[in-house]
Amino acid sequence: MSEEQRHRVVVVGGGFGGLNVTKALAHADVDVTVVDRTNHHLFQPLLYQVAAGILPPGLIAPALRGVIRKQKNARALLAEVTDLDLDAHVVRASGPDGRPLELPYDTLVVAGGATHSYFGRDEFARYAPGMKTVEDARHLRDQILLAFEMAELATDPQERAEWLTFVVIGAGPTGVELVGQVAELAHTVLPQDYRAVDTHEARILLLEGAGAVVPPFAPKLQRYTQGRLEAMGVEVRLHSLAVGMDGESVTLKGPDGEETIRTRTRIWAAGVQASPLAAQLAERTGAGTDRAGRIEVNPDCTVPGRPEVFAIGDMVSLDGLPGVAQPAMQEGKYVGKLIKARLAGDERTAPFHYFDKGSMATIGHRAAVADAFGMRFTGVLGYTMWGFVHVLYLIGWGNRLGTVYTWARALTFSHSRGHRIITFEQAHERAFRGPGPVEAPVRGPSRAG
Structure with a gap:
């Protein structure tokens, strides 16, 4: 297959869902374009620590280009998606200077996330x-x-x-x-x-x-x-x-x-409200939406009537899953594998199955709650589990070690906030x-x- 004929995958959104789709296609015979309104991948579960002055943004928001720099079949674009033309198989976007962009696709993955709901x-x-x-x-x-x-x-x-x-x-x-x-x-x-x-x-x-x-x-x-x-x-x-x-x-x-x-x-x-892209997809496919504006998708994460278009993450309604990181990550990996299977000629479609790894929340220093592995933890044990899991899911050892060091300095030794x-x-x-x-x-x- 020549370079010009490679299967084109456009991923809208560089969050948990979009990034996991992109990484799952690292060795596939495809060209992946990730388009996002920011130039970074944000680890949202620790965002409140930026607001509290504990962590600097760079530790939880690595540059998207840096995250995928070793993936030769992927590129990132800083742009805002304005239109999803499903009939023409084109994503239309606007660059930071207003220039129009047209991104043709063979497979489209929309992982637009969610915003605030008032x-x-x-x-x-x-x-x-x-x-x-x-x-x-x-x-x-x-x-x-x-x-x-x-x-x-x-x-x-x-x-x-x-x-x-x-x-x-x-x-x-x-x-x-x-x-x-x-x-x-x-x-x-x-x-x-x-x-x-x-x-x-x-x-x-x-x-x-x-x-x-x-x-x-x-x-x-x-x-x-x-x-x-x-x-x-x-x-x-x-x-x-x-x-x-x-x-x-x-x-x-x-x-x-x-x-x-x-x-x-x-x-x-x-509260949260799905990205406006969910409503746009729903309007153009006849799909339903829930009270939060999330689009209802098929069991394989495709939108109704459009097998080449996937929607994942916080903007979709699927099996009553919550709008948190884990469903988006698992859906992203699933869709990436499904795209590779299709390219290999395997048309069998097993529905997406979510593996619930539990829920966690921190309350303060050395206090957290965790519901995982069929057990419930509180206090220091819950706090330790929460910290380990969150550090594990950060991207890059530099960010992981930097976060652990900053936590130790801010929360244990100095009881201060360095930012x-x-x-x-x-x-x-x-x-x-x-x-x-x-x-x-x-x-x-x-x-x-």
């Missing part, structure tokens, strides 16, 4: 940013650090209390991990750094609409998580929904009615523009898929 209240995005990208984590880090800096400057007790009040909305694993880090910053890391303000006075709230924190976990782990958070000084509000926000407050509706809490820092961790960087310009922008992006939270592929 459940129809997109105006909340201005006041309560979420965290799906490196930019999101940096914004959150700026906002959290700004709050303590402004509390140091405040002379009015009420204003100071507002700056020292932090509200995290959503008590899933991401919300629990974020609120735990805010508590550790306020109560362990920062008290000796400030003079005019006692950071122990910080009020930290976690709001959850369900009746328990980390709802996907077993009741035993839920109880441990809530108890640990409360011991760290976090106010856990269950059966409580955010129903209103402005620049200086959040209004919640709980069992006792509505309550307005004065706060300058709100963090959204309550608490903020400038006057950043603080000025945050103080006057608010905590979140001005734009509505609608964007293209994120990094999870």
